[in-house]
Amino acid sequence: IVSDSSVLLCVCISLCLAWLHGDPRKVLHPTDSYGRFCGQKGTPNAKKPILFYFNILKCANPAVLINLQCPTTQMCVLKCPDRFATYTDMQLQHKLSKSYWEYYRQFCKPGFNDPNKGDFHIFRPNLLMCVCVCVCVCVCVCVCVCVCVCVSYRGLLISLVVSLVFILLLRFTARLLLWFTIIAVIFLLAYGMWYCSMELSQLRETPGSDVAIVDVGLHTDLQVYLQLRQTWIIFLVSLGLTEVSILVMLIFLRRRVQVAIALLREASRAMSYIMSTLFYPVVTFFLLAVCISYWAVTAVFLASSNEAVYKHTFLVNTFFSLCQTFNRTNISKTASCLGSQCTFAFYGGETPYHRYLFILQLFNLLVFLWLVNFSLALEQCTLAGAFASYYWAKRKPQDIPPCPLFSSFSRAIRYHTGSLAFGALILSVVQLVRIILEYLDQKLRGSNNMVSRFILCCLKCCFWCLERFIRYMNRNAYIMVAIYGKNFCTSAQEAFFLLMRNVVRVAVLDRVTDFLLFLGKVLIAGGVGIVAFFFFTRKIPVIQEEVPTLNNYWVPLLTVVAGSYLIAHGFFSVYAMCVDTLFLCFCDDLERNDGGSEKPFLMSPELHRILGKSSHSRISPLQILLVWDKCLPSSNSKMLQVRIKEPKTTEEMCHPSNMSVKILSHSGHSISRGNKSNTTTPQVYLLTSHPGSVLRFSKKDLQSTAHLIFQTHVHTKTA
Structure with missing residues (x-):
């Protein structure tokens, strides 16, 4: 098993190599095509602080991130050009006045000093871009983005509060709130379709709105696309397909949706006892920020270590x-x-370090993926341990240990880091292979070799499926690690076979619960986005004066929507982990316990009713307590009438009598003890005849009759 020291050793090795050979000044300060810094004292370019690119569009290449070298001529200049001309125009102006040449010669490649050369040296400033202009634009864009984020913070806070309130309300009104979410999403999509159709009808009379999006090209102003009919047609079709898909799922999976809602209600009950789990994603966010910072710094040092x-x-x-x-x-x-x-x-460079620099970058990427997956695995194992302590408590909430989240986190750090690191390494290797395949696909994009493209496409598909499978199995393996403390391989094996024995439940409930949680995230993000839209467009009369002046409200609006979805995703990821943990504990509880006095079920009666097996299986969907009438029959009576009551606690499931029972069907034919009736309802199993026995009935039986008639044979107890 890989230990945590291996991860730290890999991090230290990559950091030391990068920091020993790297020069971050190449990233912090601009350098020309000859490797000289711009604007640095003691260099020939001390008075030229601005970097000038001949064609900055060539810098849009992934190789730039590795070599830090853009494949175009770069020069250090005093200031950016403020006029445009071709080489032939400059020659013509040079004949009239030499001042034009004195201006443009500072932007020519070194060695070109004669403006009277032939036309094979074409100087086209209209294709040139100066990085100072780009930097100014980027600074303005960054300032605008920061302003938009500052403007959008209210919407982000609203989404934070709404997400928290939504999860808290699930504890008490899970069924009502989830059905409201489903209906609200349906009406939200319907409103979007109506709005798109209204915009489309208005654009039918607008000239020039029938232009295709492809003909328009790329524009930073989104209003250009909103003036096209094709844009609203795409929106309308997308919303319509989503609406139809949701309605079809509700029609054909309505029973499963009800079961999933009940399971989510049980999960909300568990989270109400361990509210601290809702804020654990903040810890994960901090760890991911550290991982990203480490990778970025190390990658920059490695990339700047070339000579x-x-x-x-x-x-x-x-x-x-x-x-x-x-x-x-x-x-x-x-x-x-x-x-x-x-x-x-x-x-x-020619040294072994420089020759294998690309391998070091791949190694740094692997370590980055490893650390990210380890942080996510630590979150899953910690949350699983906390929710498992709730499930396996015999008396809830009395037997739940104090500070279950902190205790689970301590166990994961102290005992399970090797298992978490090993599972994260397997997933990271597969992800690295997928990244390499994507890189090869980009290289072969212009190739005409269809065989290689087909093989590469098949490999990408296979490794995508493999990554999804490993990610899903790791999640369940971490749950088993948190419950029983076994190593990763053993836990993964037990989780896999446990899921295979309950494959029907897994296939349906897992997807349906994910779908319901996704609808919750869409509802929160969409609702906050609609409020933000009316806020920024000054359509809320009460708070019009508080709306800041914006040149374009799309950036803060998209920031609010994206931030709201990410915040909701952070809260609902905890909820999804709770559902998966309870479901896996339930499946394991069914196999380890039989519901008797010696091995009672640790699940709640409601959870057993939700996910229990049918009457044809070992466990019935309903467990019925037989409460004998207070008026006992006379000694010569052979019939006894009982009332049926649904149990509220596990202790009430025990049969209170000290009698063996022989069941009679409605037709009067006796049912053998321990066998199923082959007659009409009620269909009853008599599992045991000793005190503490439980009679199990199907739901259909309870609807068909209100009383059951039993013939009893009273046995006297002996010492």
Whole structure:
């Protein structure tokens, strides 16, 4: 089993290698194409603090993150260009005045000093972009985004409060609230469809609205797309398909939806006793922030540890063996190597460290995935241990241990870190393989080899399925680890076979509960988003004066919606973990206990009624307590009438009599002890004849008759 020291050792190795060889100044300060810093004292570019890109669009390449080198010429300049011209225009202006050339020569590649050269050197400033302009734009965008986030904080706080109140209300009104969620989502989608149809009808009379989205292209102003009919048609079709899908699921899975609602109500009861679990995602968020910071810093140090590599370039045909080495500022004037110079090629190196730098980046990525999955595994194991302590308590809430969340977290850190790290490593390796396959897919995107593309597509699909399976099995394995404290492999094996023995319940309830929780997240995010929309568009008369002035309300609106969904997802992830833990504990409880006095069920009667087996199985969906009438029959009477009462606690399930019972059906035919009736209802099992026996009836039996007639044979007790 992998221990936690292995993870820490990997982190320390990658950090030491990166910090020993890395130079973060290459990231913090701009460098030109020759590896020299811009605006740094003691360098030739001390008075040129601005980096100028010939074509910054070429920097949109994933390889830039690895080599920190954009595949276009870069220069340090004093200020950005403020005019545009082609090389031919500049030649024409140069003949009139040399001031034009003095201005543009600072933006030309080194070595190009003659404006009268031929047209094969085309200088096109309209394709050039200066990073100072981009930086100014980026700074403005960042400031605007920060302002939008500050404006949106109220909506985020509202979503936080709404999510918390929603989960608290599930404790008392689970069925009502969940059905309200389903109906509200249906009406919300219907309102969206109506709004889209109204906008579409208005645009039918607007000229130019029939233009296709593809013809419009990319625009930062979203209002451009909202003026197109095709945009609203896409919205309308998407909402319609979602509406139909939800309605179909409710029609064909309405019984399962009711069972899932009851299971969620039981989970809300467990969370009401352990309210601290709702705030554990804050700990996970902090751990994930640390992991992301570690990965980003290490990746930057690794990427900046390359050295500048220079190569000979030749303006005319010559032989390299006849040329001597020159620096960048000196150009050879020897006839045998005319025009050769030593120019910057890329960041790299010839040492073993530089040759395997890409492998180190992959290793750093693997460690990052490992740490992220370990943090999530720690959350799942901690929550599972807390909720399992609720389930296995004989008396609730008296037997629930104090501070169950802290106790579970302590056990996970002290005893289960190896199991969590091993499960996280398996998942991280599969995720790394998927990332490599995506990288290869990007490289082969322009290839015409259909066989390789087909094989790659199959591999991507297989590893996607494998990742989903491992993620699901790890989740259940961590639950078993939290309950019994066994190692990861044993826990995963037991969880797998336990789920396979209850595959019908798993297939239906797991998906239905996830669907209901998803509807809850959509309701919260959508509801807060609608309120934010009316707020930013000043359609709420009461608070119009408090609305800040915004040039574009889409950024804060999207921030509110996305933030609300993430906040709701954090709360509901705890809820989903509670449901999975209770369900797995229930399946294990059914196999380990039989409901008798020696091995009583530890589940609540309501949970047993929700998920119990039918009357054809070992466990009935309803457990009935037979309460004898206070008026006992006379000694010569052979018939006894009893009342049926649903049990409220586990103790009430015991039969109070010291008699053996022989059951008679309605037709008068006797039913053998311990066998099922082959006659009409009621269908009854007589499991035992000793004190403490339990009679189990199907739900159909209870609806068909209100009383059962029993013939009793009283036995005297002997010493």
